[in-house]
Amino acid sequence: MEKIKLSCAKCGFVIEEYTAEELATVPRKAKRYQYLKNKSSICPSCLASGRLQDVRVNEEGGPAVAAGAAAPASSTAAPVGHEEHAESPTPMMDAISQGRFPSHATELKKTKYPVQMYEQALQQRRTQWGYGGYVSLPGVASGVLVRASARPEITKGSNFVRIMDPCGNFFSTASMRGLCDIADKYAYGLLHLLSTGGDLELLGIPTENLKPAVEEITSLGFDIGSTGDDYRTSEECIGPAKCDLTLYDTLGLRAAWYKRFLDDVQYPRFPHKIKCKFAGCPNDCVRGCQKADIFLCGVYRDAPKVDQQKVAKWVEAGGDITTVCSRCPGQAMQWEAGKGLRVDEDSCMHCMYCSNKVPGVRPGGDRGVAVLVGGKLRGKFGPMLSRVLVPFIKAEGPDYKEVFDCIEKFTEVYDANARKKERVGDFILRIGIDEFYKLAGVEPSPQLLKQPRTNFFCHWEPAEVKDERRH
Amino acid sequence: MPTITLGNELFEVDEDGFIQDPSRWSEAVATGLASEEGISELTEDHWKVIRFLHDYYSQFGSAPMVRKLCRETGFDLKTIYRLFPTGPAKGACKLAGLPKPTGCV
Numbered sequence: 001m002e003k004i005k006l007s008c009a010k011c012g013f014v015i016e017e018y019t020a021e022e023l024a025t026v027p028r029k030a031k032r033y034q035y036l037k038n039k040s041s042i043c044p045s046c047l048a049s050g051r052l053q054d055v056r057v058n059e060e061g062g063p064a065v066a067a068g069a070a071a072p073a074s075s076t077a078a079p080v081g082h083e084e085h086a087e088s089p090t091p092m093m094d095a096i097s098q099g100r101f102p103s104h105a106t107e108l109k110k111t112k113y114p115v116q117m118y119e120q121a122l123q124q125r126r127t128q129w130g131y132g133g134y135v136s137l138p139g140v141a142s143g144v145l146v147r148a149s150a151r152p153e154i155t156k157g158s159n160f161v162r163i164m165d166p167c168g169n170f171f172s173t174a175s176m177r178g179l180c181d182i183a184d185k186y187a188y189g190l191l192h193l194l195s196t197g198g199d200l201e202l203l204g205i206p207t208e209n210l211k212p213a214v215e216e217i218t219s220l221g222f223d224i225g226s227t228g229d230d231y232r233t234s235e236e237c238i239g240p241a242k243c244d245l246t247l248y249d250t251l252g253l254r255a256a257w258y259k260r261f262l263d264d265v266q267y268p269r270f271p272h273k274i275k276c277k278f279a280g281c282p283n284d285c286v287r288g289c290q291k292a293d294i295f296l297c298g299v300y301r302d303a304p305k306v307d308q309q310k311v312a313k314w315v316e317a318g319g320d321i322t323t324v325c326s327r328c329p330g331q332a333m334q335w336e337a338g339k340g341l342r343v344d345e346d347s348c349m350h351c352m353y354c355s356n357k358v359p360g361v362r363p364g365g366d367r368g369v370a371v372l373v374g375g376k377l378r379g380k381f382g383p384m385l386s387r388v389l390v391p392f393i394k395a396e397g398p399d400y401k402e403v404f405d406c407i408e409k410f411t412e413v414y415d416a417n418a419r420k421k422e423r424v425g426d427f428i429l430r431i432g433i434d435e436f437y438k439l440a441g442v443e444p445s446p447q448l449l450k451q452p453r454t455n456f457f458c459h460w461e462p463a464e465v466k467d468e469r470r471h
Numbered sequence: 472m473p474t475i476t477l478g479n480e481l482f483e484v485d486e487d488g489f490i491q492d493p494s495r496w497s498e499a500v501a502t503g504l505a506s507e508e509g510i511s512e513l514t515e516d517h518w519k520v521i522r523f524l525h526d527y528y529s530q531f532g533s534a535p536m537v538r539k540l541c542r543e544t545g546f547d548l549k550t551i552y553r554l555f556p557t558g559p560a561k562g563a564c565k566l567a568g569l570p571k572p573t574g575c576v
Binding site for chain 2 (some may be wrong): 263268271415
């Protein structure tokens with residue numbers, strides 16, 4: 001069989017590989033081939049730029065496949081992801097396994113994960129997995145994904161399910177044992193414990209086992225979801241379960257969130273995914289300002305509470321209070337040896353710097369939640385920080401109706417006006433911040449500025465400006 | 472190209488069973504494809520969704536967004552998944568004779 005490889009003209013790194021039959025029959029691949037061939041690209045291996053070279057190899061496999069990879073029986077129609085590779089040599093993974101620190105290579109080898117996929121990836125310096133996508137399972141709208149394989153002779157691909165984690169990522173050992181049993185029975189026996197989205201993934205479930213696996217997971221009390229254009233699994237900081245700085249009950253708010261929005265987590269209906277993160281205080285340990293489309297941040301409005309005795313004790317023990325005062329961004333703190341620490345309420349920016357540094361200074365009592373929208377790392381226009389939508393709402397349990405009504409109103413605006421596959425940040429950038437606040441029905445306030453308390457441009461509606469020179 | 476016989480007519484379909492020529496769609500096509508999607512009987516609710524999708528496609532040449540489908544038919548997304556177990560994009564669009572939706576729906 002003739003194989004056509006598009007490779008770097010300088011170092012010979014193979015970018016894409018096709019068979020002659022594929023190019024003749026599959027129009028998508030033929031189009032991709034023509035596109036790559038006609039354009040100048042940068043080689044990921046040697047970073048040389050230029051046209052790609054068209055190499056035709058007239059045999060099965062070719063030089064790119066190492067001798068060790070030929071061991072598994074290739075076309076025995078084995079179910080997805082359950083092939084045995086124990087006997088194949090894995091020199092690169094063995095090298096990684098050496099040393100004292102626990103290694104992922106050691107862990108992967110203990111399971112049914114196709115280790116040759118990783119070994120070949122290390123040898124060829126590029127991943128051997130292919131594209132990803134969603135699997136349609138009757139009655140299940142979201143939560144089942146597939147990762148295709150670029151090396152079908154090693155594995156045919158891997159299905160996986162995404163399990164929504166409980167609030168605070170607390171798993172009891174009993175329920176974890178149940179999940180482990182399911183993973184052993186149906187999957188690789190490998191838990192991807194808390195993916196970057198904050199959910200638990202079971203890897204390598206064969207297609208015919210998907211339905212019983214999902215049924216067993218739901219019977220344990222867990223639920224699957226969080227794929228596609230819906231609310232993704234939200235992440236929250238540990239909050240009142242472990243931290244003393246938290247300004248509202250993040251865990252309770254997330255539980256209420258699932259009670260109200262579970263349908264939107266499991267049934268995709270938005271223009272694009274919406275990631276939500278809940279931080280207990282402006283320290284923002286969950287990195288919501290950078291990463292989340294909707295970010296609820298705990299804030300307080302009054303001055304920080306100062307326990308003068310504790311502060312004095314800390315200063316006596318060698319605490320550097322003058323440095324803390326000089327680094328306060330609002331210059332709101334003043335320390336005098338006899339009189340103690342004084343905080344000016346109007347100048348305080350509620351940045352948590354003093355609370356993090358000085359034991360006696362704690363956040364104030366007038367607490368609530370700020371709603372920020374539009375942060376993201378990817379999307380059309382690249383990384384963006386989120387903007388304030390509502391500077392302060394009281395977060396009152398158990399149902400947090402005020403907060404969620406505000407979010408629902410915002411998502412309706414997003415749903416009605418955004419284009420397909422447009423993240424919140426891109427949508428706001430496209431229609432403009434003035435227009436967005438008008439659609440969302442937000443009253444203008446100084447807190448909505450991108451950089452409050454700095455020198456800024458005022459911008460006015462044309463109707464509001466009365467240019468006297470023209471009259 | 473695989474084919475499927477519905478009624479007495481022969482239709483060309485793609486690898487997922489979507490008929491290739493939407494202009495040849497008729498109600499017999501929807502009834503014929505229903506069992507493939509795990510629907511035992513097409514009720515009036517099913518027909519409401521299918522007719523809306525087909526009318527929208529013949530008017531605008533593309534599948535509507537999920538939000539529009541929900542608003543125009545009056546069903547929420549959960550109901551649509553109950554009616555069409557494989558979902559609005561795969562199940563309902565197939566029965567309405569639309570080409571396969573692009574993207575990860």
